[in-house]
Amino acid sequence: MILDVINSNEIKKVDPVFGQLSFDNHEQVVFCNDKDTGLKAIIGIHNTVLGPALGGTRMWQYANEWEALNDVLRLSRGMSYKAAITGLNLGGGKAVIIGDAKTQKTPELMRRFGEFIHSLSGKYITAEDVGMETADMDLVREVTPFVTGISEDKGGAGNPSPITAYGVFMGMKAAAHYKFGSDILEDKKILVQGIGHVGESLVENLVNEGANVIIDDINEERLQEVSHKYGVSVYRGNDIYSEEIDIYAPCALGATVNDETVYKIKAQVIAGAANNQLANEEKHGRILKEREIVYAPDFLINAGGIINVYAELEGYDKQEIVRKTENIYNTTLEILEKSGSNGITTNHAALNIAKSRIEMRKKENSK
Ligand code: NAD
Numbered sequence: 001m002i003l004d005v006i007n008s009n010e011i012k013k014v015d016p017v018f019g020q021l022s023f024d025n026h027e028q029v030v031f032c033n034d035k036d037t038g039l040k041a042i043i044g045i046h047n048t049v050l051g052p053a054l055g056g057t058r059m060w061q062y063a064n065e066w067e068a069l070n071d072v073l074r075l076s077r078g079m080s081y082k083a084a085i086t087g088l089n090l091g092g093g094k095a096v097i098i099g100d101a102k103t104q105k106t107p108e109l110m111r112r113f114g115e116f117i118h119s120l121s122g123k124y125i126t127a128e129d130v131g132m133e134t135a136d137m138d139l140v141r142e143v144t145p146f147v148t149g150i151s152e153d154k155g156g157a158g159n160p161s162p163i164t165a166y167g168v169f170m171g172m173k174a175a176a177h178y179k180f181g182s183d184i185l186e187d188k189k190i191l192v193q194g195i196g197h198v199g200e201s202l203v204e205n206l207v208n209e210g211a212n213v214i215i216d217d218i219n220e221e222r223l224q225e226v227s228h229k230y231g232v233s234v235y236r237g238n239d240i241y242s243e244e245i246d247i248y249a250p251c252a253l254g255a256t257v258n259d260e261t262v263y264k265i266k267a268q269v270i271a272g273a274a275n276n277q278l279a280n281e282e283k284h285g286r287i288l289k290e291r292e293i294v295y296a297p298d299f300l301i302n303a304g305g306i307i308n309v310y311a312e313l314e315g316y317d318k319q320e321i322v323r324k325t326e327n328i329y330n331t332t333l334e335i336l337e338k339s340g341s342n343g344i345t346t347n348h349a350a351l352n353i354a355k356s357r358i359e360m361r362k363k364e365n366s367k
Pocket of ligand 1: 128129130131160161164193194195196197198199216217218219222251252253254273274275302303305306
């Protein structure tokens with residue numbers, strides 16, 4: 001059946017699932033529906049060669065189901081490469097729940113969702129993402145062991161966001177070293193877009209380093225709170241992408257580097273937490289490279305969170321989590337240098353390494 005679907009803001013005529021541009025040989029896509037709780041969710045399992053597919057659950061009011069499907073396909077693919085490049089024995093998966101996290105999330109809905117995860121027998125392990133809290137993972141934990149990011153008093157590693165922010169900070173410093181010749185961020189003008197769980201922690205790291213931080217969010221209350229807490233200024237213009245800054249840190253949602261923004265961006269470095277920052281990896285990655293804007297691949301520098309939840313599975317201590325997260329600095333630098341010497345985009349350079357690790361393991365597994 002041929003349908004109209006929304007993909008990267010373009011209307012395309014493609015087959016519903018396997019024909020989507022975002023479909024990347026995903027192993028399994030599970031549609032979950034429960035009338036009683038109103039649950040409508042999609043679990044995307046991209047690749048399990050390195051291990052069980054681990055990735056957070058996002059609850060979002062998508063404009064339509066195609067947008068939700070597209071999101072889960074892109075996000076789960078990103079998780080495979082994130083785990084691979086970080087050296088973790090995990091596959092890539094992700095889940096989306098369609099709905100408003102503020103008004104439609106109930107304990108019953110979360111437990112029902114947990115039962116669907118349980119039915120996959122550990123092939124998919126969930127965690128928090130946008131719209132989810134540690135308390136929600138505790139509810140999922142009541143019905144399945146295949147969940148991470150549960151609260152510390154229940155044996156979990158707690159909220160992963162501060163460690164994600166620390167990894168982004170490390171990746172940003174490496175990108176600054178590559179672009180400006182020094183990783184010291186003091187006095188650098190850095191715009192943090194989205195000051196939620198990760199964004200706020202990143203602001204804290206940057207302020208401690210003496211950076212000149214500007215914040216942006218759609219939530220005015222958060223802006224006031226974070227601005228007062230850290231003494232940082234709030235962006236009040238009407239075209240954020242044209243702002244004269246040194247570093248742009250996207251920490252809200254993905255696809256902010258797109259056809260409309262890619263030629264406007266004045267920052268010399270892009271390094272943030274949001275997943276899938278490039279609306280079109282190839283095209284926008286190439287334009288950034290041509291414009292000599294250093295893009296630190298999102299799936300590489302926002303891996304702190306997955307390192308943190310992986311620790312729950314492997315029983316790592318905090319020191320090991322911090323050590324692995326700090327290593328994001330070295331990996332980022334290696335990738336930026338490979339991108340420079342091989343004339344390929346930074347995203348491409350990172351993907352090459354991640355894909356070759358998966359391929360090598362696939363060969364070993366088949367011996
Ligand atoms: P969050 O929901 O706590 O924060 C997101 C913030 O972005 C909110 O304050 C929201 O108001 C703001 N926002 C939304 N749309 C915006 C817009 N158009 N412009 C400006 N601000 C906007 O989410 P989070 O946990 O901080 O995650 C942020 C991003 O990082 C997400 O893309 C997430 O997938 C990614 N990420 C998070 C983790 C983690 O450990 N939490 C790990 C890896 C990646």
